[in-house]
Amino acid sequence: MISIAELITARQNEQFELHQRYINPKLGRALQIIGFDKRWARGEGAYLWDEHGERYLDLLAGYSVYNLGRGHPTVKRVIQEMLDLERPNLVKMDCPLLAGLLGEALVQRMPPGLEAVFFANSGAEAVETAVKFARAATRRRRVLYLDHAFHGLTLGALSLNGGKDFRDGFEPLMPGFEMLPMDDLAALERELRKGGVACFIAEPIQGKGVYFPSGDYFPEAQRLCRKYGALFICDEVQVGMGRSGRFLACEHWNLEPDIVTLAKSLGGGYIPVSATICRRDIHEKTFSSLKRCQVHSTTFGQNELAMAAGLATLHVLDEEKLVERAAQTGQKLLDGLNALKARHEMIAEVRGKGLIIGVEFKPFGSLALKAAWATAEAAEKGMFAQLVVMALLRDYHILTQVGGPGVNIIKLLPPLIIGDEEVAQILSAFDAVLSEAANLRGRVWGMSAELVKHALAR
Numbered sequence: 245m246i247s248i249a250e251l252i253t254a255r256q257n258e259q260f261e262l263h264q265r266y267i268n269p270k271l272g273r274a275l276q277i278i279g280f281d282k283r284w285a286r287g288e289g290a291y292l293w294d295e296h297g298e299r300y301l302d303l304l305a306g307y308s309v310y311n312l313g314r315g316h317p318t319v320k321r322v323i324q325e326m327l328d329l330e331r332p333n334l335v336k337m338d339c340p341l342l343a344g345l346l347g348e349a350l351v352q353r354m355p356p357g358l359e360a361v362f363f364a365n366s367g368a369e370a371v372e373t374a375v376k377f378a379r380a381a382t383r384r385r386r387v388l389y390l391d392h393a394f395h396g397l398t399l400g401a402l403s404l405n406g407g408k409d410f411r412d413g414f415e416p417l418m419p420g421f422e423m424l425p426m427d428d429l430a431a432l433e434r435e436l437r438k439g440g441v442a443c444f445i446a447e448p449i450q451g452k453g454v455y456f457p458s459g460d461y462f463p464e465a466q467r468l469c470r471k472y473g474a475l476f477i478c479d480e481v482q483v484g485m486g487r488s489g490r491f492l493a494c495e496h497w498n499l500e501p502d503i504v505t506l507a508k509s510l511g512g513g514y515i516p517v518s519a520t521i522c523r524r525d526i527h528e529k530t531f532s533s534l535k536r537c538q539v540h541s542t543t544f545g546q547n548e549l550a551m552a553a554g555l556a557t558l559h560v561l562d563e564e565k566l567v568e569r570a571a572q573t574g575q576k577l578l579d580g581l582n583a584l585k586a587r588h589e590m591i592a593e594v595r596g597k598g599l600i601i602g603v604e605f606k607p608f609g610s611l612a613l614k615a616a617w618a619t620a621e622a623a624e625k626g627m628f629a630q631l632v633v634m635a636l637l638r639d640y641h642i643l644t645q646v647g648g649p650g651v652n653i654i655k656l657l658p659p660l661i662i663g664d665e666e667v668a669q670i671l672s673a674f675d676a677v678l679s680e681a682a683n684l685r686g687r688v689w690g691m692s693a694e695l696v697k698h699a700l701a702r
């Protein structure tokens with residue numbers, strides 16, 4: 245009989261070797277270089293514990309999978325209840341109840357007019373679904389997206405990626421997918437006017453770099469899309485589900501997109517699930533006849549375990565008022581980080597909404613410090629941010645990430661359940677690490693020689 249617990253106990257020391265042999269040796273090596281090669285033993289709420297019982301604050305949150313924190317008891321109980329119910333799952337030639345219930349619950353939380361839901365497993369699938377629906381509904385081919393955009397890494401979603409690093413080596417990508425600069429309405433209108441645009445897709449707050457447009461760019465972009473008959477898609481895979489302090493981040497601009505995508509924390513941190521929610525007429529033009537009623541589908545799409553996890557997640561978001569909490573806690577964190585900006589010259593900007601926050605750095609200090617920055621940057625772009633990430637983990641047990649390839653931005657993506665204690669912990673750790681970074685002989689720069697060596701070796 246197989247026991248996973250016994251298997252873990254017997255072989256837990258082999259995890260990096262196994263990855264070296266069977267999974268991705270390069271990733272294992274990269275984690276080792278930056279000190280992220282920990283053996284995680286336990287996770288609960290906003291915290292992780294390593295094999296030595298040391299506690300760490302997790303500001304990665306599984307890249308926004310753990311909006312409710314890890315191991316939320318309600319979601320766990322509902323999944324256990326589902327297993328015990330032994331419902332006939334994935335009959336396929338069926339209209340399962342729980343998919344209908346989760347569809348209803350999502351539509352109730354959408355801007356007006358969005359009332360048809362398609363379920364899949366990942367964010368990339370939700371995005372590709374949205375683009376396919378837009379093409380079917382408009383009978384047009386062109387797709388517009390923004391610089392720095394990230395919508396997933398499958399071939400269609402990668403064709404919407406606004407960063408060279410991810411695209412390199414995989415081209416040619418989809419023809420007719422065209423990138424636009426953010427905040428440039430004239431460029432958008434120019435492309436729309438040329439005709440043939442099925443849709444314009446944007447993350448209301450971009451995951452890579454935590455950029456969002458100023459003023460009324462989004463409302464105007466939406467108006468222009470309507471004017472030229474293109475659909476407006478908001479990709480809420482990362483910032484939806486309450487992260488930005490609203491259920492959907494597009495609510496910050498009172499947008500009424502034609503299609504919305506959700507994924508990540510919709511499954512409560514347990515089960516992969518994504519949703520593409522659109523207007524009924526868009527859906528009808530896609531599934532346009534009885535013969536085409538399954539023209540777009542995916543095997544695990546309405547998996548009842550995922551649907552139950554989604555229902556439980558929405559229930560917890562409401563019951564614990566996590567959307568409001570994200571808004572309040574996020575504001576405290578933003579205010580605190582902005583106060584640090586006044587004291588630490590290297591902070592160029594703090595930006596974000598709710599609990600998606602980017603802290604951008606710039607060269608600073610004495611000539612010697614500026615030279616050290618330039619050397620580090622020449623070896624690997626974004627190296628200063630990486631040094632800060634490493635120091636936050638090593639000295640303050642806080643997990644963060646560099647906010648995208650080659651940028652000096654740290655991104656904070658905490659579970660929405662964090663409170664005053666965690667905010668204080670984050671602020672005092674940033675304060676200490678940035679004070680230390682102002683000293684060239686301190687422990688932060690002490691780690692740079694090793695990183696530069698590895699970067700140059702590549």
Ligand SMILES: Cc1ncc(COP(=O)(O)O)c(C=O)c1O
Nearest residue numbers: 366367368394395396451481482
């Ligand atoms: C905005 C956005 N869209 C789509 C995706 C892709 O999601 P997945 O990794 O589940 O395919 C991501 C993933 O980070 C994302 O942030």
